[in-house]
Amino acid sequence: MLKLSQPNISEAAISAVADVLRSGQLVHGPEGEAFEKELAAYLDCRDVVLVSSGTAALHVALLALDIGPGDAVIVPDFTFPATANAVALTGARPVIVDVLPGTYTLDVARVERVVCEWQGPERLRAVMPVHEFGSMVDMPELLRLARTYGLVVVEDAACALGASLEGLMAGAWGDLACFSFHPRKTLTTGEGGAVSTNDAVLATRLRRLRNHGMERTDAGMRFIEPSTNYRLTNFQAALGRMQLQSLDAWIAQRRELARSYLERLTPLAQRGLLDLPLWSDGHSWQTFMVVLGDPLDRAGVVAALRDHGVEANLGAQSLSAIGIYAQAPDAPVQGPRLFSHGLALPLFEQMTTADVDHVVRALSDVLERAGC
Numbered sequence: 001m002l003k004l005s006q007p008n009i010s011e012a013a014i015s016a017v018a019d020v021l022r023s024g025q026l027v028h029g030p031e032g033e034a035f036e037k038e039l040a041a042y043l044d045c046r047d048v049v050l051v052s053s054g055t056a057a058l059h060v061a062l063l064a065l066d067i068g069p070g071d072a073v074i075v076p077d078f079t080f081p082a083t084a085n086a087v088a089l090t091g092a093r094p095v096i097v098d099v100l101p102g103t104y105t106l107d108v109a110r111v112e113r114v115v116c117e118w119q120g121p122e123r124l125r126a127v128m129p130v131h132e133f134g135s136m137v138d139m140p141e142l143l144r145l146a147r148t149y150g151l152v153v154v155e156d157a158a159c160a161l162g163a164s165l166e167g168l169m170a171g172a173w174g175d176l177a178c179f180s181f182h183p184r185k186t187l188t189t190g191e192g193g194a195v196s197t198n199d200a201v202l203a204t205r206l207r208r209l210r211n212h213g214m215e216r217t218d219a220g221m222r223f224i225e226p227s228t229n230y231r232l233t234n235f236q237a238a239l240g241r242m243q244l245q246s247l248d249a250w251i252a253q254r255r256e257l258a259r260s261y262l263e264r265l266t267p268l269a270q271r272g273l274l275d276l277p278l279w280s281d282g283h284s285w286q287t288f289m290v291v292l293g294d295p296l297d298r299a300g301v302v303a304a305l306r307d308h309g310v311e312a313n314l315g316a317q318s319l320s321a322i323g324i325y326a327q328a329p330d331a332p333v334q335g336p337r338l339f340s341h342g343l344a345l346p347l348f349e350q351m352t353t354a355d356v357d358h359v360v361r362a363l364s365d366v367l368e369r370a371g372c
């Protein structure tokens, strides 16, 4: 069975984790400090603060900005629900705005409309662009808008470590940016995450918030504000450091595979059987998702692909379609379609172009048999 994705853990990485376990220093250790510095250098950011998951990163980022009840935060319709859940957990209101077909990312023109027409009652404080699957949001345009209207920008780069736009990494654009190291992401520590920022004051606050609201002084522990425990372990950091050494090579491999998919699937796209994701040079291809045409039987396609030895699944959720958030002022159309018609295909760096051929042959066979 060709899996949708597969973590890439080397023997050297396993040894590095074992060394930390033998050392007895399981939390608050040198591996965490080194991983933070190495990630900051990789992103070209002032500070990186490790946390226990991508969701923890989003939550603590919003807390550091004092976002809470009475505030509203713009999120894209097509994403993993953690983006909006983190907003809701602070007591603020997620405001859902539609995405673009092809890039699957926030439609900045529609963000502008929602911002211009905003009538409250909440105060619009921030926007959270999601670089979905490693495809970057139009950040220059979004930043211009954010500056004009005084909005804070929190990048949800959970699945986009290593993506870039105009030579700047995902995570180096916003006031804060959040990453996930879940096994479904290209770099994994099991569970894990990080927040990056160029703001030293925010970095200090983030470090405090992930660690019980506590700061260490010469006099000992001082509890400054109530908070929670969102720390990453020292052995997870050791795993992350080993993975970071390979990340660029892995992304290069993923770009090759994505290119092969795009080439080989073009005939199916030309026949209107599916739509392809847009290529961009900085895309990090955490996931390769096509959008099936009508008539749609995605569950049938997924089952038939399984019979061909290919694992496939939906790509991400539509926040407006899952129905647990307040009605969007912007009535999303693209997000719900990507949610219902999206089909994520196997993509991980250990795959070969022969595997891509196999997937494409299987998909062609399945779509033809479905009488499309």
Ligand SMILES: *Cc1c(COP(=O)(O)O)cnc(C)c1O
Pocket (backbone or CB within 6 Å): 053, 054, 055, 056, 079, 080, 082, 083, 130, 132, 156, 157, 158, 159, 179, 180, 181, 182, 191, 192, 193
């Ligand atoms: C994976 C992901 C998250 C959640 O990260 P966890 O580490 O699983 O908590 C949030 N947002 C996006 C866009 C993601 O892809």
